[in-house]
Amino acid sequence: MGRPSVKAQRSSEILDAFETCVARYGVEGATLERIAAEAGLARALIRHHVGNRDDLLKALTRRFLAQSERHQQDLLDYLPEGDRVLSLIDLLFDHSQSDQNFVLVAEALIAAAGERPELAAQLADWVHSFIALIAAELRREYDAAAADAIDAVAAGIAGIYFNVDSLTTLGDMGGLRQASKQAALRLVRSIELDHESR
Amino acid sequence: MGRPSVKAQRSSEILDAFETCVARYGVEGATLERIAAEAGLARALIRHHVGNRDDLLKALTRRFLAQSERHQQDLLDYLPEGDRVLSLIDLLFDHSQSDQNFVLVAEALIAAAGERPELAAQLADWVHSFIALIAAELRREYDAAAADAIDAVAAGIAGIYFNVDSLTTLGDMGGLRQASKQAALRLVRSIELDHESR
DNA sequence: AAGTTAATTGTCAAGTATGATAATTTATAG
């Protein structure tokens, strides 16, 4: 009965466009006009399907966190039995352009969180969970390692990963991505060496 | 002859306010209205003393790069004779809140560089020079180390440093800062260990 | 074909942002 709803489809398209704009212009720069242009729809439809600016940001945050959770699960499922940590680092540092927006959106949200306490809390949890994922894999492989060492190395790998992706806006940065990956691998090796020199 | 000019003083105040707004709202969110309110002057004075939006951003970028250069020089002058690398890491990771805006502004500029090729080029140079500074200290202390190792560790330390400061907008992140510092120290140690296991 | 539901389009009003220019005030020199 009645015209079939495309709300789910449209909402998804709108959030795609919003995501693109956030990655490109930041949260403050992602105006409804730009989003509408990017999505190829009238601005009024954004309001109709998703709501006002605040609703948009909440919806994007929700989707971002949900996608991230799924993404993390996929990541874990994809890791082989052996050398899981090395595989993880390969995935983090050799990923394709398609996921590039992911970190850019994350950085934009983090920057915008300064004025939005609720968002800040959600993202703080998110960062912690990402670091925890890395830490869990490290623990699994180096179960005799000290907790401090695991925490430091996990934080370091996560930091290097976020940083190198956020610098993609600057264009080609020479061998920075490779150097960053090598740094991450060195952190991993530092755990092995802890182990030996005991 | 005539009223004494306060242009230099006002320009500096205006750029201070702009910097604060950029750190808080991002480049796109730092409107002339907000800057004027932050600086406590009429919006027209911004135009009078510095110019339009574009002039503002160029001026801020110029000042940022100049300050950064001085800051780096001060840093080097401050480092002691021995244990320079450890001192450097102390300075990077234990710095006071006063410099906090520094990295936030840098992150905001980097995010905005996606749409501004000229800015991107300047910041790419800036990042490289920062990494080069770390690399130079590493080389000075570990002159027998492989170039690859130096590059990787320098990139890693820089990445970890940028990342942890950009996360300050999320509030207290537990022991993340300490863990990050430990990760940086581990990277340094990894060079020493390379050396031994040769 | 009529009814119904939702998408889509059109339009309006209020608020904000920017750029430009004219008028005014203020601080100094002579």
Place this chain on the structure above:
DNA sequence: CTATAAATTATCATACTTGACAATTAACTT
């Protein structure tokens, strides 16, 4: 005190952004 140069204030025009609502069109059911 007067001339002068610069800061400051006032005002205007234009464009952008957002939110809200009415009108229309499209797709489906019975």
